[in-house]
Amino acid sequence: FSVTHRAKKGNPQPFQKGYLLNWTSQKTIWDSVFSNPLKVSPQDTHLIVTEPPLNFTSIKEAWDEMMFEEYGFKSLFRCSPSTLTAFYYKQTHTDNQCCLIVDAGHSFTHIIPYHNGKQIQTATKRIDIGGKQLCNLLKEQISYRQLNLLEETYACNLIKEDVCFVSTSFYEEMELARKKDPSVLCEYVLPDFVNIHRGYVKLPDSVGDDPDEARKPAPTKEQLIRLSLERFTVPEILFNPSDIGIESMGLTEAIVYSIKQCPTNMQPHLYNNIVITGGTSKFQNFKDRIIKDVRSCAPDIFNINVYRPEDPVVEAWKGGQLFSGVAWVY
Numbered sequence: 230f231s232v233t234h235r236a237k238k239g240n241p242q243p244f245q246k247g248y249l250l251n252w253t254s255q256k257t258i259w260d261s262v263f264s265n266p267l268k269v270s271p272q273d274t275h276l277i278v279t280e281p282p283l284n285f286t287s288i289k290e291a292w293d294e295m296m297f298e299e300y301g302f303k304s305l306f307r308c309s310p311s312t313l314t315a316f317y318y319k320q321t322h323t324d325n326q327c328c329l330i331v332d333a334g335h336s337f338t339h340i341i342p343y344h345n346g347k348q349i350q351t352a353t354k355r356i357d358i359g360g361k362q363l364c365n366l367l368k369e370q371i372s373y374r375q376l377n378l379l380e381e382t383y384a385c386n387l388i389k390e391d392v393c394f395v396s397t398s399f400y401e402e403m404e405l406a407r408k409k410d411p412s413v414l415c416e417y418v419l420p421d422f423v424n425i426h427r428g429y430v431k432l433p434d435s436v437g438d439d440p441d442e443a444r445k446p447a448p449t450k451e452q453l454i455r456l457s458l459e460r461f462t463v464p465e466i467l468f469n470p471s472d473i474g475i476e477s478m479g480l481t482e483a484i485v486y487s488i489k490q491c492p493t494n495m496q497p498h499l500y501n502n503i504v505i506t507g508g509t510s511k512f513q514n515f516k517d518r519i520i521k522d523v524r525s526c527a528p529d530i531f532n533i534n535v536y537r538p539e540d541p542v543v544e545a546w547k548g549g550q551l552f553s554g555v556a557w558v559y
Contacts, residue, residue, distance in 0.1 A: 247281045247336035271300040277549050282309040282339050313548030314506050315343040327498035333509035335360045340487045342499055352490035354483045360509045364389050367463045375454050387428050388417055394513035396461040406458040419452045464512050481522035500531040506541040
């Protein structure tokens, strides 16, 4: 929210499509974080920072220059969040030498295989769809059909997190939406930031014989929007980007493609150790959809096992925390 607020005031956001481009804005944030909440002395501090996979060399060099010459940290370790996730997974699943990290993030979705903690670069795959694109699509659909929310990214992101889900049977869900079934239809109360500071779902109390009754809001001063097929058609773009004209592999296709680029003897282990992380992976049924789709594409002799942490957003942080305990031993 603070970054969005800064952008509205005319301060450009430091990150664009996952890459750090505006160093002046980011340095202001670092100055505040290092001096106030953390109160660290850079000269006595080892630093771990995460960067996007396949990051540009120029940005990597700028990172090093900023951290050493501007702040003077004792040491610096740069890696992708998926590397820390793979490290944590290997430490907690010691019998597994291989894993496939599916990092569904804000700007991109990366599929990265690892063997003994080392990334297999030639099999790394990126899909140019993440939570940001899904939020923008939801804004467009709601604005076209009901209420103009094109400037309300924060509110739409909350709507996406609260009501959207991944369909495991897309055409059946479409039929339920056509019939205005209450299992798909819901009402969402928008925040007014005076009395309601966060939006919430308001399901119909009851549904009579007439399905249209479910669409009638209760008498209230709250501002409501009605959501139906948007709830599952928006996340569906992850699996079928061509639905909105994006020429890219879907998530399932990318997973299978990435595994096939690895040595044959690794492939059964990768299918058996698929790890999904990132905020976008928190959609309801996300894990079940991947299991179902990958199972239909993978050879029958391979077991399919998908692991999703309790909180996939902080899994990389846990890996960094664990790594920091063993990395700085001299």
